[in-house]
Amino acid sequence: KAGVTQTPRYLIKTRGQQVTLSCSPISGHRSVSWYQQTPGQGLQFLFEYFSETQRNKGNFPGRFSGRQFSNSRSEMNVSTLELGDSALYLCASSSTAGTRTEKLFFGSGTQLSVL
Amino acid sequence: GDSVTQMEGPVTLSEEAFLTINCTYTATGYPSLFWYVQYPGEGLQLLLKATKADDKGSNKGFEATYRKETTSFHLEKGSVQVSDSAVYFCALSENNNDMRFGAGTRLTVKP
Numbered sequence: 001k002a003g004v005t006q007t008p009r010y011l012i013k014t015r016g017q018q019v020t021l022s023c024s025p026i027s028g029h030r031s032v033s034w035y036q037q038t039p040g041q042g043l044q045f046l047f048e049y050f051s052e053t054q055r056n057k058g059n060f061p062g063r064f065s066g067r068q069f070s071n072s073r074s075e076m077n078v079s080t081l082e083l084g085d086s087a088l089y090l091c092a093s094s095s096t097a098g099t100r101t102e103k104l105f106f107g108s109g110t111q112l113s114v115l
Numbered sequence: 116g117d118s119v120t121q122m123e124g125p126v127t128l129s130e131e132a133f134l135t136i137n138c139t140y141t142a143t144g145y146p147s148l149f150w151y152v153q154y155p156g157e158g159l160q161l162l163l164k165a166t167k168a169d170d171k172g173s174n175k176g177f178e179a180t181y182r183k184e185t186t187s188f189h190l191e192k193g194s195v196q197v198s199d200s201a202v203y204f205c206a207l208s209e210n211n212n213d214m215r216f217g218a219g220t221r222l223t224v225k226p
Contacts, residue, residue, distance in 0.1 A: 043216035056213045106158030
């Protein structure tokens, strides 16, 4: 069974640009969560989608948005990039939502550098 | 809100040494607790979990016990190996897969 796939692996953008990251969950998984990982802030929850609906959202500005498609693939978009958006963006999938004991399966992440 | 505090690293040990990484949590209800591990260049992998008080999670020689009275979930291993070198994250989840992570502890094991 293929794991969680994130593309691209690396991205370099300049301030003010926008970027779209992609995540393909494990086959059969309907929940996709996104996290931002930085050396200073650690792992911070961005949002979670289940069956194309955003179920939960972290404390990030509106420049961060996402969506989920009918095949459970998810995209995350960041508009008007700032230097502080440089981070590793991790996607995680799970088979159900709303079950607090569920295990998350993480992708390898997209390393975004904003110059 | 819910949060996790884990001991800051980095931690450097010699092979076969005993490992403890402390983790305490704050939660409004009764969360599930997790330890995830991140190897260089990879995403996080679940190492072990516990879903209720006094549960012990274990995997690959690592153990952690859910202590409600001390709100703790310390990670232990009796004899570490070089291959255990990684970053370890303590985490909790109360609902909707909104998993809250600690800052991570980098472990380096030297031969």
